[in-house]
């Protein structure tokens with residue numbers, strides 16, 4: 143079957159020729175797609191307590207930015223001001239959004255950030271900028287003019303509340319219709335302007351800073367490092383200046399610190415915990431009247447189980463990671479739970495081991511997953 147999502151390219155061809163390399167416009171990537179929400183539903187979502195949303199207004203080229211929480215009255219009358227509302231993590235609220243993201247399963251989940259949805263009436267947008275993300279910009283309702291540039295000049299307008307490029311030089315532009323999609327690699331300058339009432343679905347892929355990875359790895363390591371013994375100086379020599387750190391002390395401590403070591407297994411464990419850690423504003427709701435372990439197992443056997451929309455899983459070796467916690471398993475159980483991580487669900491089956499049922503029940507009590515209800 144022709145892969146419309148990538149304009150007829152196979153995922154391998156896309157990864158080889160475009161991913162992280164150059165933009166790709168795909169007309170009718172998702173034929174018939176007109177979006178998952180209407181503008182009012184997106185505004186309602188922007189006003190919910192746990193949504194992360196931004197409101198960008200623009201008057202005579204001057205941008206303004208507000209962050210959630212929002213009230214419905216924040217969206218009343220903008221008069222002649224161009225504006226746009228952008229909501230992050232829409233996949234945490236809408237099952238259809240998680241389904242949409244599954245189309246991008248040819249990119250590892252470890253790289254996925256979220257689905258952001260924007261709405262702008264004619265003229266609205268967030269101005270020319272570049273992101274450090276890979277992004278697929280899928281057009282929902284309405285039309286958006288996308289202008290792009292591979293320019294090296296990344297100078298930003300000083301003092302602007304958003305990162306707006308000072309010297310944006312358009313190299314290519316297109317008007318996207320519902321179902322069209324534009325892939326942009328990181329650092330590719332772009333500007334999207336609503337041609338009419340316009341909604342854009344941005345499937346974003348994170349590219350962590352090296353600095354962030356290194357700092358977070360050290361945080362991870364501090365809980366795991368184990369070096370025995372205490373400082374000792376039976377050969378201490380009299381120092382002329384008691385305030386000075388002596389050469390022998392420095393040598394001994396340097397040798398101690400060199401004992402802090404790690405291997406690829408530690409790095410993999412860190413990555414699994416770090417990448418599956420939910421963002422700080424995310425909370426899980428435990429079931430109000432939880433099923434007992436036995437009833438839960440019966441429900442899973444009968445109907446299967448689905449991950450909560452906010453839950454994040456990674457796998458490595460024979461360890462699964464869920465929402466920042468590592469669970470080392472035997473190979474058979476690992477394969478079962480990797481399937482849950484891959485497809486965010488397990489089909490009805492009574493073939494799981496007691497250990498798998500126990501873990502699933504623990505995660506169910508944490509609000510990370512639920513048995514699939516028969517009506518779905």
Ligand code: SIN
Nearest residue numbers: 260267268334342344
């Ligand atoms: C938008 O949807 O208006 C902005 C998306 C982007 O430029 O990253």
Ligand code: CO
Nearest residue numbers: 271272273332
């Ligand atoms: Co952008």
